[in-house]
Amino acid sequence: MFYREAGQYKSSYEADQAVFPLAQDRIGMASILVLAALIIPFIASNFVLEAILIPFLILALATIGLNVLTGYAGQLSLGTGGFMGAGAYACYKLTTSFPDANIILLILLSGFCAAAVGLVFGLPSLRIKGLYLAVATLAAQFFLEWCFIRIGWLYNYNVSGAIDSPERRMFGLVLTGPNASPVTRYLTVLAIVLGVTVLVKNLVRGRIGRSWMMIRDMDIAAELMGIRPLVAKLSAFAVSSYICGVAGAMFVFFYLGSVEPAAFSITLSFQILFMAIIGGLGSLIGCYFGAAFLWILPIFLRNVLPMLGIDVGAENIVHLTSMIVGVLIILFLIWEPHGLARLWQVAKEKLRVWPFPYA
Numbered sequence: 001m002f003y004r005e006a007g008q009y010k011s012s013y014e015a016d017q018a019v020f021p022l023a024q025d026r027i028g029m030a031s032i033l034v035l036a037a038l039i040i041p042f043i044a045s046n047f048v049l050e051a052i053l054i055p056f057l058i059l060a061l062a063t064i065g066l067n068v069l070t071g072y073a074g075q076l077s078l079g080t081g082g083f084m085g086a087g088a089y090a091c092y093k094l095t096t097s098f099p100d101a102n103i104i105l106l107i108l109l110s111g112f113c114a115a116a117v118g119l120v121f122g123l124p125s126l127r128i129k130g131l132y133l134a135v136a137t138l139a140a141q142f143f144l145e146w147c148f149i150r151i152g153w154l155y156n157y158n159v160s161g162a163i164d165s166p167e168r169r170m171f172g173l174v175l176t177g178p179n180a181s182p183v184t185r186y187l188t189v190l191a192i193v194l195g196v197t198v199l200v201k202n203l204v205r206g207r208i209g210r211s212w213m214m215i216r217d218m219d220i221a222a223e224l225m226g227i228r229p230l231v232a233k234l235s236a237f238a239v240s241s242y243i244c245g246v247a248g249a250m251f252v253f254f255y256l257g258s259v260e261p262a263a264f265s266i267t268l269s270f271q272i273l274f275m276a277i278i279g280g281l282g283s284l285i286g287c288y289f290g291a292a293f294l295w296i297l298p299i300f301l302r303n304v305l306p307m308l309g310i311d312v313g314a315e316n317i318v319h320l321t322s323m324i325v326g327v328l329i330i331l332f333l334i335w336e337p338h339g340l341a342r343l344w345q346v347a348k349e350k351l352r353v354w355p356f357p358y359a
Helices: 023-043 046-072 080-097 103-126 131-150 182-204 207-217 221-226 227-258 266-279 283-308 314-335 337-352
Strands: 168-170 174-177
Touching: 023 182, 023 207, 046 080, 046 182, 046 207, 046 227, 046 266, 046 283, 046 314, 080 103, 080 131, 080 227, 080 266, 103 168, 103 174, 103 182, 131 266, 174 182, 174 207, 174 227, 182 207, 182 227, 182 283, 207 221, 221 266, 266 283, 266 314, 266 337, 283 314, 283 337
Parallel strands: none
Antiparallel strands: 168 174
């Protein structure tokens, strides 16, 4: 009764094609943004900001990058962790080469280095697809890991082989480094993630996004209709790698502070792939659902199980999480391939006709 489009008239093409055509959706999204930007930073503890919200937003952005390639363009990739690492190391080199440059600008520029890497490893997609392409991107993952370890120039020949986040300021605020406050880092990450999400949403609704989805559904038919597979596939790899590169740079500079090459291993690639599958391929809101579920699940188990009288050691939480995620992936692939995003859509559709299912 409260979620209806009755009486909401669309008098223009722009209104009919709006991202949120219903007033209730616009009000709800505005409320979420106000809560995330104006309320949570001042009521949440440093632990919630640093250990939950900041990594959740960064992983959600990386999942969006993978979803562009796999969910919208249909090109399976297992090299997300490597592309994130490419952006992180590129940003580290830029910050050490240009110490006076704006750190946010350098983070956004580092994505172009990751996009160039993605273009190179996306070339095999012009001849192979499916499992063979997944193996090719897996080779990219292992090759990039090798580069992060063996090429000393990438980490300025540091003895430990690690890269760290130097202190950088903007408008008098410390954005990165050990002295940066969690609130400042959270708001910066939130602004970047929301900005990239809006850009991707408009991109997939336009001509480029339609070409990706046509290639995903049937590439031969798309080519016969005038879509160039070379442009469509490589643009998907470039955009996906750019977003993953930006996420990787923020992963180091706004969350971890200092990382070794192992942080961008194949484990991270699989984790982001699981987020995309559980959240829903081909859905931006599903990226947030999947990232929230997989990142918060071990924290939830670690705090709730002892309250229920179930004593589970910290070392077993990881195994229990892996078991739950594995079972959920199987169930989603069988009964709901579009993941949590589809469940959310079904719930909204049922709410629109409640309590009159025949309406």
